[in-house]
Structures are given as structure tokens and as C-alpha cells.
Amino acid sequence: MDPRYHQLAKLLVHHSIRVREGDKVLIEATAIPSAMLCALSQAVTEAGGIPIFNLSDTEILRQFLRNPDTEALRRACQSVGELEAERMRHMDCYIGLRGMLNAAAMADVPPENMAIYQKYWMQPVHSKLRVPNTRWVVLRWPTSALAQLADMSDEAFRDYFFQVCLTDYQAMEKAVQPLQELMARTDRVEIKGPGTDLRFSMQGIGSLACFGLRNLPDGECYSAPVRDSVEGEISFNTLTNYRGVRMQDVYLKFSRGKVVEARSSHSAALNTLLDTDEGARYVGEFALGFNPYITRAIGDTIFDEKMRGSLHLALGNCYQAADNGNHSAIHWDLVLSQEAGGEIYFDGQLIRQNGLFVPSQLQQLNPQALTNRL
Numbered sequence: 470m471d472p473r474y475h476q477l478a479k480l481l482v483h484h485s486i487r488v489r490e491g492d493k494v495l496i497e498a499t500a501i502p503s504a505m506l507c508a509l510s511q512a513v514t515e516a517g518g519i520p521i522f523n524l525s526d527t528e529i530l531r532q533f534l535r536n537p538d539t540e541a542l543r544r545a546c547q548s549v550g551e552l553e554a555e556r557m558r559h560m561d562c563y564i565g566l567r568g569m570l571n572a573a574a575m576a577d578v579p580p581e582n583m584a585i586y587q588k589y590w591m592q593p594v595h596s597k598l599r600v601p602n603t604r605w606v607v608l609r610w611p612t613s614a615l616a617q618l619a620d621m622s623d624e625a626f627r628d629y630f631f632q633v634c635l636t637d638y639q640a641m642e643k644a645v646q647p648l649q650e651l652m653a654r655t656d657r658v659e660i661k662g663p664g665t666d667l668r669f670s671m672q673g674i675g676s677l678a679c680f681g682l683r684n685l686p687d688g689e690c691y692s693a694p695v696r697d698s699v700e701g702e703i704s705f706n707t708l709t710n711y712r713g714v715r716m717q718d719v720y721l722k723f724s725r726g727k728v729v730e731a732r733s734s735h736s737a738a739l740n741t742l743l744d745t746d747e748g749a750r751y752v753g754e755f756a757l758g759f760n761p762y763i764t765r766a767i768g769d770t771i772f773d774e775k776m777r778g779s780l781h782l783a784l785g786n787c788y789q790a791a792d793n794g795n796h797s798a799i800h801w802d803l804v805l806s807q808e809a810g811g812e813i814y815f816d817g818q819l820i821r822q823n824g825l826f827v828p829s830q831l832q833q834l835n836p837q838a839l840t841n842r843l
Contacts, residue, residue: 493518506566534575566607
């Protein structure tokens, strides 16, 4: 067995969800090697927890969601959602390990069917129960599909995966505190760059630093705009993959917080997602990424949103820790890398330029300083 499996399992159990004696730990896994699941079971058991496994298959789920009878699908999703919600109510911790064998596996699932799945299955179980009521963490697994997205060999991508995941998150926690405190007291935010001139308020929303407690890899600090305050335009320069639909060159124009114009390499699909419900056209999260080992986007959000020199906005549902009142069946992170150009201002002060933090108290989050510290 690769010894890094045990390292990762211990990081998940002892740092990310901090398993205690008697904790019931739900482990949901898709296309994960049995050796990794064994390492995880051992780590949970040694910590005094009770591992409970749920193994899923993407192709089976795809077939289920392609049901042409949308009313039958709604009833089925509602029933499964109620059953899984009852199980989640009994859990203390949650680990989601998601192996992606095909980045476009859900591409031929009708958007209206995906919306039903999110509303009646995923949202009641995860948004309403797992996120607020358990200690949880999710991660992607280094599959061939992810390696292809990154234009890397399987071996090279596995090495990259463990490098970005097995970092010293305790050191990162100390380095990010000044940024969290600054974001918590910031009112006005301005984002400028090619095709981008966006403004909004964060006053009173609060902020949360992320250092391996919810996602692996990690390295971001997030808040949310005051819901109706977003004005201007933004052009995202990374590939996005949401609900099996891949698109590039996403452009959004906002007025009074709402997306009033949207286009991309797949504009029709983009606008279909934005019409999921009322909250889908409003922003539920704003965050800055700073993992020094993630140097470029690969088209997978869990990696890309932590990329150094990046920011992301999430359309749709907000998080409880930075609640701006926006609620939706979607939470879609869109990532903008600013290393090639761009500025962020907090209350008129230049905070980051061309991907590098400018104030002295934040410079410890710049790649060179953070890699030395970690």
C-alpha cells in the first residue's frame, strides 16, 4: 500500500474532522481504491470512531437521473432524499471521497433532471443537514480523468495530488488569520482586471478561513457580498465544470446583485443553470485562494478555487458562516486567476495585485513566503 494513503487518512481523521470516541463517521466514496478505504477505516477506528461506508457509482446515478418521466424522478429523488436525510441525522462526521472517472459523465443528463436531483435529494441531505450539523470534509481522488484535465501522466498527477493535499495546514491556519480579520471588517470590495470591473459590499457578513477542515486540498478565505450590492462585470479565465457541463470564458454582468447578462462558450447551458431558481442569479460566496502548490487551473473546482493568486465567486446558495440570505439549489464556484493581471481593493486599499498580496501583514500568504513557512 502507498504509505501516503495512511498519511492522508490520518490527516482527514485527526485534522479535518477530528474524530472523537464514539463518533459515527459516514464515508461516501465513488471510485476509490479499496486500500484507501481500508486505511481510512483503520484511522477512524483507532481514533475511537465508527466508520459507516456508502459506496456509489457514477454510471448508475447517471442512468437513474436520465429518467424521461420528470414527475417519477421527483418522487424517487424525494424518497431517497428522505431516507438519506434520516441517516445523516445520526452522523457526527462525514467524509466524501469522490473519484471522477469521466469529467463529462453527467453531460447528457437533462438540466431539469439535475435540478430535481439537487432540490429533492442533495439539498435536503447535504445543504440542510450535513453542512450545518456534522464535522465534514470532501476531496477528489487522483484518477486518470483528473490527470487528463491537468495534462499530466497518472503518476505525475498522483504525486501532485499528495503534495497539494498533505501540506502543513496548522501553519497555514496561522498565516491566514490577518486576512480573515481584514475580510471580516471590510465594507467595499473592488475587483479590476481584463474584462472585469466589479464592486460590492461585504459589510456585516463575516468571513471564514479554510485550512483543511472542509476540503482537501485547501487554502482559501471566504465571505459573501451583501446580496443586492453587486454591480459591474466580471470575466472568468478558467474552465468550469458544473453538473457535467464544461464551459470557458464565462462573462457575467450584475445589476443590484442579480446577473442580468451571461455568456460563455455554452451560453444556453449557462443561462439554464442561472434559471434554476431565483437565488441562482445572485452571489452566495466571495473568496480568495492561496494554496502555493496549486499554480494553474485544471478544470476541477476543489483544486482550482484554492489556486494561488485566484479569487472565486459562487452563484447560488450561501454558507452559514457567511450568510448573505441567498438560497438556491445550486452553489457554483467560478474561478478567476489574477496572476497575469488584476487588482483587488478593500475599502480603497490595494490588497492584491497580479496575484500577490500587497499589505505587509498579508504577504506571508504569498507563494514564496507560504512555501517557506509550510
